Amino acid sequence: MAVEMKLPPVLDIIRGNIVKHGNPLALKGAEVASWAKRLSLPAQGEILFYTGGEYQLVPFIDSLVKTMTHMDQGGKGFSLMMGVRNILDKAGINAEKIYASVLAKDKERFNNVCYKAAVILQELGYDLCYGGEQELYSGALLYELGYWQDLREYGQKVVQSLKQSGAKTIVCLSPHAAEVFKLVYPKLVKGFQIEVRTFVEMVWEKRDKLPAVKFDDSVVIHDSCRLARELGIDQELRDIMESVGAAVREPMRSRKWTTCCGGPGKLLFPEISHKIADRRIGELEETGAGVILTSCPYCLAALQGGTKEGSETGVEDLIEFLYRGFAV
Amino acid sequence: MxxxxxxxxxxxxxxxxxxxxxxxxxxxxxxxxxxxxxxxxxxxxxYPHTPDLAAEVRQIKTDSIANNDALLQQAMESVERNKGKAFYARDKQQALEIVAEIIGKEKIVVKGKSMLGEELHLREYLEEKGNEVWESDLGEFILQLKHDRPMHILSPAIHVPREQVAEIFSKFFGREVPPDIAQEVAIVKDFLRDKYFKAHVGISSANVVAADTGAMVIIENEGNIRLSTAAPPVHIVVVGIEKIVPTFQESMKVAEVTWRYAQYGVPSYVSMISGPSKTGDIEKVTTYGAHGPREFYVVFVDNGRTTMAQDELFSQALHCLRCxxxxxxxxxxxxxxxxxxxxxxxxxxxxxxxxxxxxxxxxxxxxxxxxxxxxxxxxxxxxxxxxxxxxxxxxxxxxxxxxxxxxxxxxx
Structure with missing residues (x-):
């Protein structure tokens, strides 16, 4: 018996964006791949550099949630964070306006995370290829939100696009992509045979080649749930910090006991999500560290959103922090 | 749907x-x-042996859920052998009807805290049938007066601070109750003590059931379970079928792991109730209802648990100890x-x-x-x-x- 239930529209819209546009927010391929212009990476090779468009969409998330919470159609209470392209039809809001409201410096920062990650891996001696505008989002949210039938179909498209690279290994920047490729694809999608690695693992293997990061303060590591619990990667982050000479402080809850940043709740329960981020920031700031380090685009977005104005603690992705060593 | x-x-x-x-x-x-x-x-x-014991209990629960039909049968036989009466309730409605049938109308009932009771809306149902029902757990008692629902399975009134409790009590008892926890506890104690001895029926659930002996194992700190299950002449246990394990020895392991993770450290009371109160002190003639209840009933409730048990992924949800x-x-x-x-x-x-x-x-x-x-x-x-x-x-x-x-x- 099929269950027909009408879920809040945001979920179906996210689904539609992924299936139709290959990105949860329907960002255009050109936008997603713009960071790579300076590097001219080949489309084929042994190691496929995979962004999944995830860091690129980070600056749009908060702006969209804000707009949609404000809109709060019919006082239903939940945020109708709709995919930009669909908002035009469904709610009469101008998509380009929302895009325009995202600050250029934010877009640049998060696009740069991809650039910096590629440079770091290249400097460590990895030969990378990249799908560019053809790269498709992994579909992790389809899995997360229950659209498994869609993922079965969409996953085939993703597998095809990955195969075109001829790569044996895929290196994922986002732990969510790594999780869905490594743990879910083998159970839902046929023909997925690429070795899945995370950026963190690739760096960890060659950490002795990392340049030192000159940083007078200490860092506190916010383990992402997916990385620490699903993928079992936590000590690697500490080892990497040791290699670059950064002092690490541990929050009250870390590694397998890490506290979620609240990010997964952002689509449907933005207020609760924000509150959770706030509390996690509190746990992290308690350590007195100068920088909160994470290694997940959604943690980065949620924690960045949770920091109070005027707070002296910065939030950085591991990629950004390591790049400090190369940028000298 | x-x-x-x-x-x-x-x-x-x-x-x-x-x-x-x-x-x-x-x-x-x-x-x-x-x-x-x-x-x-x-x-x-x-108690550093706890994680190992928990691993053992995981296995006990897995095996027990896989073998639930037979264990249910055995547990019901044990209860009957002990001169209690055992029932199987397929669903919520059946469970409510069985309990209401035993109790009848216009009775005073004291009840221990139970998530299954919440699942069945047991108190409300019995009240509708014209009974006076009292929650005897302090937290549940507060919520009963507040017309609220539990906000935590072990500390149901976790969201109500002492000041609010004082307000609720002052209104209910018709006199000024200060926002002092000791006094708040004392006033409920006096009130309920009277109810325990006037009550016709005591209802409890159980944390674990041992199939071999028919023992209902109940963990608590307040002592309200002791009183509600011992003072009234009738004791009814309403318990989920997933709580049954094969042996008494195993039930003790499950109980220890439950209370350890439930923050009890060591609970003040663990009751093991297998049948009605009895004595053979006069001429070795067994007589029921000596100091405790003369009648003992156990209602084993399914209400969807078998469906869960039969699902490969979801049977593990039945391992939940409610800690x-x-x-x-x-x-x-x-x-x-x-x-x-x-x-x-x-x-x-x-x-x-x-x-x-x-x-x-x-x-x-x-x-x-x-x-x-x-x-x-x-x-x-x-x-x-x-x-x-x-x-x-x-x-x-x-x-x-x-x-x-x-x-x-x-x-x-």
């Missing part, structure tokens, strides 16, 4: 948001989380308390809701609230994989229950 979940989601979200701004909840839960973590880590140091540990570690629960719930609370509660307390429709908002962050799994002594079950239930909401859409063991 069909339905527009948007209103359901809307009302629920408003409530969740309101809860997250409630300073009572924030203060109470922050204190509770801190205390829970400290007490449990302390208890683990003092409540997961809730203290849940980031959503920490800011909303039991508002993230519908009878059953938190991530595991969303799964239970789907099967026994409202179905997928009621469970949907909860299922989409879970962050799937997985910290509950780290805490859970049974290592119940809540994120995996939540994922599959979301899939069922979207795609229905066709098996071929679920995860294969191997697709590639």
């Amino acid at each position: 069909s339905g527009d979940l948007q209103k359901e989601f809307g009302d629920y979200t408003k409530n969740l948001n309101r809860a997250s701004k409630d300073t009572n909840i924030e203060t109470a839960i922050s204190r509770a989380v801190k205390a829970y973590r400290a007490t449990v880590s302390d208890a683990m140091e003092r 409540g540990g997961c809730m203290y570690e849940c980031p959503v629960f920490q800011v909303t308390a039991g508002n993230f719930g519908h009878t059953y609370l938190g991530g595991i509660g969303s799964v239970w809701t789907a099967f026994v307390a409202g179905g997928l429709e009621k469970a949907a908002p909860l299922l989409y609230t879970c962050l799937r962050c997985g910290r509950c799994v780290e805490r859970c002594p049974m290592q119940i994989d809540v994120p995996a079950m939540v994922g599959e239930l979301r899939n069922r909401i979207v795609n229905g229950e066709e098996k071929e859409i679920g995860l294969d063991s191997q697709a590639s």
